[in-house]
Each structure stands twice: as structure tokens, then as C-alpha cells.
Amino acid sequence: MSALDALRLAATALLGRRWRSVLSLVGLSIGVTAVVLLTALGAGAQDFVERQFRSLGTDVLAIVPGKVETSGALPGFGGVPNDLTLADAAALRDRVAGVRSAAPLVIGNDTVASGARSRQVVVIGATAEYRGVREFELRAGTFLPEGEWARGKPVVVLGSKLARELFPDRAAVGARVRVGAWRLRVVGTIASQGVHFGIDMDQVVFVPTSMALRMFDRSSLNRVALRVLPGADADRVSDAVTELLVERHSEEDFTITTPDAIMETTGRIVGMLSLAVAGIAAISMVVAGIGIMNVMLVSVSERTAEIGLLKAVGAAPRQILGVFLAEALALSFAGGAIGIGAGLLGARVLAALYPAIAGDPPAWALAASFALALFVGTLFGVLPARRAVQLDPVAALAKR
Amino acid sequence: MIELVDVWRTYDVGAEKLHALAGVQETIDTGEHVAIMGPSGSGKSTLLNVIGCLDRPTAGSYRLNGREVAGLGEDELARVRREEIGYVFQSHHLVERLDAVANVELPMTFAGVARSERRPRAMEALIEVRLQDRASHRPSELSGGQRQRVAIARATILRPRVLLADEPTGNLDRTSGEQVLDLLGGLNAGGITLLVVTHDVEVARRAQRVLILEDGRIVHRCAGRDLTSLADALGSAARAPADLSG
Numbered sequence: 178m179s180a181l182d183a184l185r186l187a188a189t190a191l192l193g194r195r196w197r198s199v200l201s202l203v204g205l206s207i208g209v210t211a212v213v214l215l216t217a218l219g220a221g222a223q224d225f226v227e228r229q230f231r232s233l234g235t236d237v238l239a240i241v242p243g244k245v246e247t248s249g250a251l252p253g254f255g256g257v258p259n260d261l262t263l264a265d266a267a268a269l270r271d272r273v274a275g276v277r278s279a280a281p282l283v284i285g286n287d288t289v290a291s292g293a294r295s296r297q298v299v300v301i302g303a304t305a306e307y308r309g310v311r312e313f314e315l316r317a318g319t320f321l322p323e324g325e326w327a328r329g330k331p332v333v334v335l336g337s338k339l340a341r342e343l344f345p346d347r348a349a350v351g352a353r354v355r356v357g358a359w360r361l362r363v364v365g366t367i368a369s370q371g372v373h374f375g376i377d378m379d380q381v382v383f384v385p386t387s388m389a390l391r392m393f394d395r396s397s398l399n400r401v402a403l404r405v406l407p408g409a410d411a412d413r414v415s416d417a418v419t420e421l422l423v424e425r426h427s428e429e430d431f432t433i434t435t436p437d438a439i440m441e442t443t444g445r446i447v448g449m450l451s452l453a454v455a456g457i458a459a460i461s462m463v464v465a466g467i468g469i470m471n472v473m474l475v476s477v478s479e480r481t482a483e484i485g486l487l488k489a490v491g492a493a494p495r496q497i498l499g500v501f502l503a504e505a506l507a508l509s510f511a512g513g514a515i516g517i518g519a520g521l522l523g524a525r526v527l528a529a530l531y532p533a534i535a536g537d538p539p540a541w542a543l544a545a546s547f548a549l550a551l552f553v554g555t556l557f558g559v560l561p562a563r564r565a566v567q568l569d570p571v572a573a574l575a576k577r
Numbered sequence: 578m579i580e581l582v583d584v585w586r587t588y589d590v591g592a593e594k595l596h597a598l599a600g601v602q603e604t605i606d607t608g609e610h611v612a613i614m615g616p617s618g619s620g621k622s623t624l625l626n627v628i629g630c631l632d633r634p635t636a637g638s639y640r641l642n643g644r645e646v647a648g649l650g651e652d653e654l655a656r657v658r659r660e661e662i663g664y665v666f667q668s669h670h671l672v673e674r675l676d677a678v679a680n681v682e683l684p685m686t687f688a689g690v691a692r693s694e695r696r697p698r699a700m701e702a703l704i705e706v707r708l709q710d711r712a713s714h715r716p717s718e719l720s721g722g723q724r725q726r727v728a729i730a731r732a733t734i735l736r737p738r739v740l741l742a743d744e745p746t747g748n749l750d751r752t753s754g755e756q757v758l759d760l761l762g763g764l765n766a767g768g769i770t771l772l773v774v775t776h777d778v779e780v781a782r783r784a785q786r787v788l789i790l791e792d793g794r795i796v797h798r799c800a801g802r803d804l805t806s807l808a809d810a811l812g813s814a815a816r817a818p819a820d821l822s823g
Contacts, residue, residue, distance in 0.1 A: 182686045193674045486670045489631060490684040490731065491659020494651050570631045574666065 178496045180503070187503035190476065201465075201472040202512035205550055208462030209516020210523060212455050212546040213538045217524040219451020221536025223444050229373070230440040236411055237310060239434045240269070240401040240418060259426045260397035263326050263386065268425065269401060270306070273417045275409030278309030280402045281326065283389040287357040289333075289382055291343040298339060299381045300356060302389020310404040313378075316340075318350035318365030321385055329387030333361040338379035340366040356382060357392055411435060455542065459549055465512070466553035473505050473561035477568075484565050485573025494566045501562035502555065509554020513547040520546075579605040579628060579739070579770070584637035584647075586623050586793070597623040598634065599793035607642075607738065610762070610771045612781035612801060615790035621774045622743055624790065628772060629662050629741045630654045642738065659688050663732030663769075665761075667744035669724040671716040671731075678703060678712040681731045688735055702730040706760060722753025729760055739770045746780055758783060778804055 191198045242261040266281035283302030288295050305323040316337055322330055333356060340349040340363075349363045361384065370378040384392065405414045415433050423429050477484070487497055520538060528535030586598035597620045605611050613621050626632035627639060630646060633654075639647045646657055658664075671680045681699040690698070703709050706726040708719075716724055725745060732740060742761060746754035762783060765771040773780060781787050782801050789797035 178687050178689065179692075182692075186686070189674050482670060483672055486672070487683075487687070488655070489629070489658060489664045489666075489670075490687065491655050491657075491662075491735075492687040493655040493659075496655075496687050571626050574631070574670065 178492075178499065180499075183496075183499040183503035184507060186500050187507050190480070190504055191507060194476070194479075197472050197475070198508060201468045202508050202515065204465035204468040205462060205509055205512030205554065206516035206519060208458065208465045209513050209546045209550050210519040211458035211461055212549075213517060213520025213542060214523045214527070215455045215458050216451060216542035216546075217520070217527065217536050217538035218534065219447065219455065219536070220539055221527075221534040222451065223447045224536055225534055226443050226447055227440055230437075230443070235435070235437060236405045236407075236409075237435070238403045238405070238411065238415055238418065240403065240422070241399065241432050241434065242397055242430065244430055244432055259428075259430050261401065261431060262396070262398065263390075265422060265425060266398065266401045267326065268421060269403060269418060273414060273421055275406050275414045275417070277404045277406045277409075278306040279404075280304050280307035280310045281386045281398045282307070282400050282402055283386055283393065283395065284399045285389065285393040287392065288355075289335075289339070289343070290355045291352065294343050295355075296339065296342065296380070298336075299376055300389060300392065301381055301383050302386040302392075303383050304386050307383075307402065310402045313370055314368035316366045316368045317348065318363070320365055320367075321383055322364070326385075327387050329385040329391065331359060331361045331388065332364045332385065334365045334367060334383040335363055336377070336379040336381045337366055337369045338377070339382065354382075356384060359388070359392060361388075459546070462546070462549055462553050466509075466557040469505055469508055469512075469554050470557035470560060472508070473501065473558050474564070476504065477501065477561045477565045480565075481568060481573045481576045484568050485570045485576070488568075488570035489574065497566050498562045501565050502558050505554045505558020505562070506551065509550050509558075512554065513550030516550065517543055517547055578607050578640075578642055579603070580638075580640040581628075582638040582640075584627060584634045584639060586620070586627060586632065587635040596793045598627065600637070601793070601795060603788065603795060605770065605772070607770050608765070608768050609786065610765045610784045610801075611773070612784035612787045613772065613774045613790060614776060614781050614787060616776075619790040620793040621790050623793075625741050625743050625772060625774050628739070629664055630657045631664075659684065659735065661737050661739060663735075663737040663740045665725070665728050665732050665740065665742040665745045667747040669716065669721075669728040671724055671727055673716050676713045676715055677708060677719065677727045680716070680727055681734055684731060684735050698734065699730075702734050703727070706730045720753065721749050722756055725749060725753070725757050726760060729757070729764075733764060733769070737769070739772070740764060742771070742773045744775055745773065746775070746777065754780075 240261065242259070263281050266279055270276060270279040280303055285300050286297060287300045289298050290296070303321060304326055305321050308320050320334055322332065333354060335343070335349055343349065343354060344352060349366050352363050353360055354363060372378065386398070390396070403418070405411050415435070418433060419429065422431055484497060487500070524536070524538055581601050581603045584598055584601040585596060588595040588597060601624060613624060615621050623632065627634050634647050637647065638645060641657065641661060646654070649657065672683065675683070678696065678699045681702050682695045685695045685698065700709065700712060703712050706729055708723060708726055708730070711719060711723060716727070719727065740761070745757055745761065749757060758780060761771055761773070773784065775781050782804050784801035787799050787801050787804055788795050
């Protein structure tokens with residue numbers, strides 16, 4: 178008996194109980210569809226994250242205090258690193274070849290108030306060079322003043338939304354606000370930028386770095402953001418930065434991250450998440466497999482007399498196993514194929530509805546979910562098929 | 578040639594042992610036509626199932642065409658059933674979702690006959706049972722006699738040397754029954770060994786020999802033509818009721 182013969186016999190049996198066959202394969206196709214859709218969403222999310230990082234530019238390095246000893250630990254934890262100081266940042270700016278701009282950054286939280294209106298906001302200590310690292314538009318006035326970093330004039334630049342909220346009926350530039358205990362003059366507002374890595378850039382305030390160090394009573398910068406010159410090799414610049422800072426600190430107590438490196442890590446996390454979610458969806462396929470087993474068991478008990486007959490006409494145990502496995506396999510094949518089709522269609526629909534997170538299901542997900550469908554169908558088809566094989570032909574034939 | 582030596586078939590029914598066959602001793606020559614009779618529960622069908630390799634004797638020896646088959650494994654038994662034995666049942670056991678010709682093809686599927694060969698051979702077999710114009714009918718679209726003739730075509734499609742029939746006319750009217758019996762007789766005339774289980778004297782009378790079973794034993798043997806009445810056929814089973822209860 179060839180496989181084709183087994184499939185043909187299986188097909189007549191499946192068509193003979195059309196509705197039950199359809200229902201059981203619907204269960205499996207839903208599982209496959211879920212896996213395909215969720216991996217498509219995962220791929221879309223990964224793309225989204227990647228685009229966010231790309232918007233930072235791949236030519237930007239960040240130097241943060243603290244050494245990442247093992248991958249996974251966050252910079253800033255473990256060990257007692259030397260401070261990353263304004264002088265370090267200045268040295269990087271002045272002595273490393275290939276640096277276009279270097280901005281010393283301090284990040285903290287404080288209250289900003291104008292008259293009776295006050296808000297808790299993210300305060301970013303930066304310098305004029307920051308606009309050379311991350312390009313953004315101003316709405317009005319100027320950004321932080323150029324010049325000596327250590328002086329730290331009492332000025333502030335407001336995010337667009339914050340400026341509107343604090344000064345709903347007059348121009349913000351020229352006005353005075355309180356940031357914490359400090360009275361600062363507003364020199365500019367920045368154009369709307371939206372959310373970047375969880376910080377709503379429309380609701381931050383920028384103050385000079387040395388101002389922020391005093392404000393938060395700190396000695397160390399949170400990071401130095403550094404942008405390489407066009408055409409310069411980011412890796413070589415990174416090496417030069419390492420060399421210079423090791424010379425200054427006499428140990429490697431800092432970490433240099435590039436958007437590529439962050440992107441890789443974040444991409445991995447998102448990838449793991451989507452895999453986990455897809456794994457949960459895969460469990461639904463096992464449930465569907467049990468549905469197939471149920472249908473196959475019913476099929477075996479309904480066709481007891483037929484199985485007896487097959488034995489009487491000389492079907493070997495292996496052949497009877499083949500006939501019933503072919504049925505389970507045909508069901509799971511159809512379920513898998515329909516599921517893949519529906520999943521691809523669903524991904525298209527999602528892409529049309531939510532272009533931001535649209536993604537194509539990865540090829541491996543298609544292959545894996547289809548293979549899993551076949552595996553599950555076969556696995557749960559074996560038990561009923563074995564039951565068919567083990568039927569006593571005499572008893573089977575006696576049953577009508 | 579069928580040689581049964583002290584064949585037992587015992588079932589465990591709870592703590593008790595039920596002997597469906599209790600030491601059957603018989604030799605049936607190739608080409609013989611033998612009827613097996615006996616009251617219900619006497620072991621007729623069990624005997625036929627053992628001979629047909631659908632059932633295995635609990636004890637004893639069964640040689641089919643010189644080969645001991647009592648101890649064969651499932652795969653070997655399937656091969657024997659496929660190659661040496663054809664089976665016709667009281668209820669035709671046709672597969673309802675397959676048409677007549679596909680039902681006849683079924684044994685060839687398992688025997689590995691090439692696909693291109695199956696349809697013509699099945700059609701030929703249907704011509705032999707005069708059902709060529711019913712080839713594409715489902716079993717439910719056929720009369721009882723027609724179904725049984727399809728079943729005979731299926732049982733003989735692989736040219737077995739032994740044909741077993743368990744009450745082949747039990748569900749048929751007289752005319753259809755006669756047709757089926759004529760067909761079986763013709764096959765036997767062609768050289769096939771024919772064993773028919775029946776409780777119909779008219780059916781048994783066609784056989785060369787009749788074996789009467791009772792309580793799993795052959796209690797009486799006679800020639801088919803000597804069989805005159807049911808009482809004769811059932812032999813000791815037809816004794817007075819008082820005897821039976823004792």
C-alpha cells in the first residue's frame with residue numbers, strides 16, 4: 178500500500194464526516210493563525226524599536242560611568258566608579274580625533290513652576306553642544322548658551338507642551354520660572370518631538386550641565402553623549418575614548434554604548450518576548466491536537482466493523498496504522514495550511530490598521546508553526562490509530 | 578489443505594473458562610466443499626475464524642497448506658489472510674463510502690497491486706458476479722444479493738485457495754440466496770476450498786461433507802447429500818428437551 182493509497186482512503190473517510198473534520202481542523206488552524214500573527218506582531222515591534230534607535234543616529238556614542246562586567250547588568254551598578262566629570266567630557270571633546278560634538282548630560286527630576294502653576298518634570302542638564310549630538314528644532318528663542326561649561330548661567334529651555342502649560346497666554350521666552358529652589362530665565366522653547374525612550378521630550382526642561390550638577394548636588398555626569406564626524410569610524414573613536422578615559426581614571430570604570438549595541442540588546446528582549454507569546458499560542462495548538470485525537474477516536478470506534486474488515490482482507494497492522502495516521506496527518510496538514518493562510522491574511526489586515534507596528538511573520542515562524550501542526554496532529558493521531566490496530570478482528574466484525 | 582489437531586479456543590469469562598472450541602480434530606482437503614452446522618454457541622463461527630486466521634487457537638495445531646499458522650505473529654497472519662483466504666460474512670461488510678468497484682479493489686490496495694492494475698481486475702471480478710453495470714453504485718444502492726455478490730468478488734479478487742463463508746445467505750431471500758450459493762459452488766468447482774457455516778439444511782446439502790458441532794466439538798460428520806432434515810443436521814442437539822436440560 179502506497180502513501181497515496183492511504184491518503185485516498187483517509188480522504189474518503191474525512192469527507193464522510195465532513196463537519197466533524199472541518200471543526201477539528203478549525204481548532205488547529207486557529208492555533209497556527211495565532212502563532213503566525215503573534216510572531217508578525219513581534220517582528221513589527223522589533224522593527225519599531227529599531228526605527229526608534231535609528232532615529233538617534235548610528236554615529237552617536239554614549240559614555241556612562243560604571244563598567245558592565247557581565248552582559249545583562251545595567252551600567253551604573255556594581256563597583257564604585259570614578260566620577261565622570263565635566264573635565265572628562267571636555268577632554269573627550271578636545272583631544273579625541275573624529276568627535277564632532279560632545280555633550281555632558283545630567284538627568285534628574287524636579288518641580289518647575291511659574292506663578293501658581295507647577296509641574297514635576299524631567300530636568301536634563303546639557304550644553305549647547307547637545308544640539309550637535311541630537312538635532313532638534315527650536316520653536317522660539319535660543320538653546321542653552323555656548324561658552325564655558327563650568328559657569329552654568331541660570332537659564333532654562335522648555336519643552337513645547339510644558340511651555341504651553343506654564344505660559345498659556347503669553348510668550349515663555351524672557352519669562353522666569355522656578356526649577357526646584359532656583360530661579361531661571363527662559364531663553365527658548367523646543368519644537369514638539371514626541372516620546373523618546375519613555376521620556377516625553379515635550380515636557381522636559383534643559384538647564385546648563387553645571388547648573389544641574391549643583392541643583393542635584395552631584396559630582397558625576399550621568400553620561401556624555403558624543404557624535405562622531407561624518408565619515409569617521411565610530412569603533413575607532415570609541416577605542417580612542419576608552420584610551421583617553423583609562424589614562425585619566427587609571428582604570429576602565431565606564432561603559433561606552435552605541436545605538437547599535439543598545440538596539441541589539443533591546444531587539445533581543447523584544448524577540449524573546451514575542452517568542453514567549455508565540456509559545457503560548459503554540460500551546461493552543463496542542464489543545465487543538467487533543468481535538469483531533471477526539472475526532473480520530475470517534476472515527477475509530479465508529480468504524481470498528483470496517484477495521485475488522487480491513488484485517489479480514491489482509492491489511493497488515495502497519496497498513497491500518499498508516500490509514501488512520503494518514504487521516505490525522507491530512508487533518509493537521511489542512512489545519513496548518515489554512516492557519517498559515519489566515520495568519521498571513523491577518524498580518525496584512527493588521528498592517529493596514531496599525532502601520533506603525535506592521536511586520537511580516539518571519540519565515541521560521543511559518544515553518545515552525547506548520548511543522549508543529551503536523552507534529553501535533555501525528556502525535557495525537559497515533560493513539561487512536563494504535564487502538565485501531567489493536568482491535569480484535571472477530572469482535573470488530575461482530576460490531577455493527 | 579487444512580489440518581486441525583486438537584484445537585482449543587478458550588475464553589476467560591471472569592473466573593470461569595469458556596471453551597468455544599474444545600479439541601477440534603479435522604482435515605479438509607484442497608478443493609473440498611464443507612458445511613459446518615450446529616446450534617448457536619456451538620463454536621461454528623469460532624472454528625471458521627480460527628481457520629480464517631482472524632482468531633488464534635489457545636492450544637493445538639493448525640496447519641494451512643502444510644504450514645503451521647497457530648503461532649504466527651500479527652504481520653504474518655495478515656499475510657496469510659491476504660494471500661490464502663477469502664472471507665464472506667453474513668452481513669456483507671462492504672465499506673459504505675466506497676462504491677462497488679472500490680470495495681472490490683480494497684484487498685489489492687493492501688496487497689500492493691499496482692494502481693493501474695486494480696481497476697481492470699476489479700471490473701473483471703464484477704463481471705464474473707454479473708454486476709458490471711453496478712460498479713459505481715454505493716452498497717446502500719444495491720440489493721442484499723447484489724451486496725453479497727460484491728463481497729464474494731472482493732473475497733476472491735486475490736485468488737485465495739480457501740474461501741470461508743459465514744452464513745452467506747442468512748440475510749437473503751431464497752432467489753438471491755440461490756444465486757449466491759451458485760456463485761460459491763462455481764468457485765468451488767474451479768478448485769477453491771469452500772467452507773460454509775450455516776444452519777440452513779438446503780445450504781448444507783450442497784456440500785460434499787457436513788460437520789456438526791456441539792459445545793466446541795465435532796460430534797457428527799456426514800455427506801451433504803445424506804442430510805435430510807434439520808433434526809438429522811443438528812444430531813444430538815435435536816434430542817428431547819429433557820435431555821438438553823440435563
